[in-house]
Structure formats: C-alpha cells, structure tokens
Amino acid sequence: RKEVEQDPGPFNVPEGATVAFNCTYSNSASQSFFWYRQDCRKEPKLLMSVYSSGNEDGRFTAQLNRASQYISLLIRDSKLSDSATYLCVVNPSGGYNKLIFGAGTRLAVHP
C-alpha cells in the first residue's frame, strides 16, 4: 500500500462547479498535512496546510479526518486557472521534515 494515495483523475468540471479531492495516508502517527499545487511542467507550490480543525482559504477548504486517515480539498466556484495537479503531502514524523508526496490528482476546468 502506498503511504499516500490519491485518485489520479482527471476531474473534468465546468467553471463554477464545486469539486472535492480525497487523499488517504497509511501512517496513523503522521503529524502534519498539506496540499500543494503543480501546474503542468512546473514546480509544486504550497496551496495550504491542513489543520485538525479544518481550514479555509477563500474558495478552498481543507479538512483532516484522523480516525479514517484521510484529508480532503474542496474547491468552490472553480475557475479556469484552477486547472492543475493537486498533490497531497504528509509529514509522517513531525519535526523530522521528511515529506511524503502523493502522485497527485489532475483537475481540468473547462468553460
């Protein structure tokens, strides 16, 4: 079983749609969680951290379910510019700073 698993997609949605991605992780002791965004042929960039209580940044909402070992990313009112690959990232051991990356979920927003 992969340490971090994501549905590869692609998710094809129209502008304005709401879309949600899930990600599961295998290490129950994992300490911190992130969503990174990667545009085609570009470097990954931090989109948002995921807090235990859930957190929101504009149209983006991230949630963590420790009991079921998954995190989610919800994008509301999708824009064409949201088209990218979204990487689920887990730090399994807190301060050690070794990040485990999922393979990514590809999102394509069309007019």
Place this chain on the structure above:
Amino acid sequence: DADVTQTPRNRITKTGKRIMLECSQTKGHDRMYWYRQDPGLGLRLIYYSFDVKDINKGEISDGYSVSRQAQAKFSLSLESAIPNQTALYFCATSDVDSTGETQYFGPGTRLLVL
C-alpha cells in the same frame, strides 16, 4: 528573481556519462532537498541536507551523490547515468513554521538519459 534556481533546466545525456545538476537558493534556508518525479508517481526524495555538514540519504539514493558546497548550494550528481534515471528533478529548500514545514521548489531539471 527566483529564490531557488536550478541549472541546467534541460539535459540530454548518454548512458554511462557523469552529470551534475546544480541548485542555488537565496532564501537563507539551512535545509535543502533533491527529489525526482516520474509520471504516475509522487515526488521521491533522493538526498537531503539540514546544514552544510549534514548529508542524508533519501528513499532512492542509489546511483546518486550530492555535495553541499555552501548553505546556498546543493548539487546532485549521477555518477554513471542510466536510462531509468530519466525524470524531472526538483531541488527544494525549507523552513519550519508553526504549521510544520513549507518547502520551496526550484523550477526543475528535465533529464533524458539515452
């Protein structure tokens, strides 16, 4: 100017050749990393360094070596390139904030080994 730079951006080489990929950063971070990315796989850690005198192997270090010449520079070498080292290589730096860690990536080096 970019905070993390990588050279070259693209490289084609032949099996058996030694090549070096270079990474420089102006963020003042102590921690630097080398990853490779292959289609359908997540980024995989090759080597990491928490300061100039600290070098550690990642999950796929075989066939690679690194050098931390200064706080700002971290080089990755392929001693004898082979075709399955064809991949997209990223350098990253990090700091630690209250949420855990944020990593900042360079633009990547696309390597093709023939």
